[in-house]
Amino acid sequence: MATANKRNTKRQDYKKMHEGIELDVEVFDNSIKHEPVITTNTSGGASLEPEDTQMSHNKETHENGDLATSKEEDEEMRLIEQAIEAADAEKQEILKTRKKEELRAQLRRKQLEVKQLKEEDCHKIRKVLIVGDSIVKHLPHIEGDTNLSFRGATIGKLQHLFDQKVISLTNVEFLILHVGTNNISNNWSVRDMQSILTNLLAIVRKKSK
Structure with missing residues (x-):
């Protein structure tokens, strides 16, 4: 009778021990899934954040960085377009100035030709x-x-x-x-x-x- 009780006691201890091991494993697994991440707050102290919160923060930071980069590229393109327009306007002004000079030179040549013809008529002696x-x-x-x-x-x-x-x-x-x-x-x-x-x-x- 004493031997039977002893065996039952051993079985119960073994069962408790086995259940305790499983409990420890489950608690360990949960601790891995929700293991806090140590970060530094603005005051310089350490704080704990869940991993999914950090991932969300990193995603938001990345999106903000992409948005800032996109705005910088748009601004750069706008400045380039303005520079192109200014260069084109300057080119047109230079071409207009050259055209004016060509017309003035052509006018001077025509005026000289007319003057020479008039002088020839004046000096021509008709017999x-x-x-x-x-x-x-x-x-x-x-x-x-x-x-x-x-x-x-x-x-x-x-x-x-x-x-x-x-x-x-x-x-x-x-x-x-x-x-x-x-x-x-x-x-x-x-x-x-x-x-x-x-x-x-x-x-x-x-x-x-």
């Missing part, structure tokens, strides 16, 4: 020959003009002078004839004067070639 009776000698002298006056000259006389090359048309650009006054004073008819004047002009054209 003009004036032939006629005594009235021609009273004409004022003009540079480049030559007056040949023949006292009492009629249309027929001038025709003879041109035909005999007494009057030369070499290097003459313009010819002015003043004749017919003496024919009228000699009672020539208009019809006769017209006929002989036509012959005079024909000779002049022939000699001027």
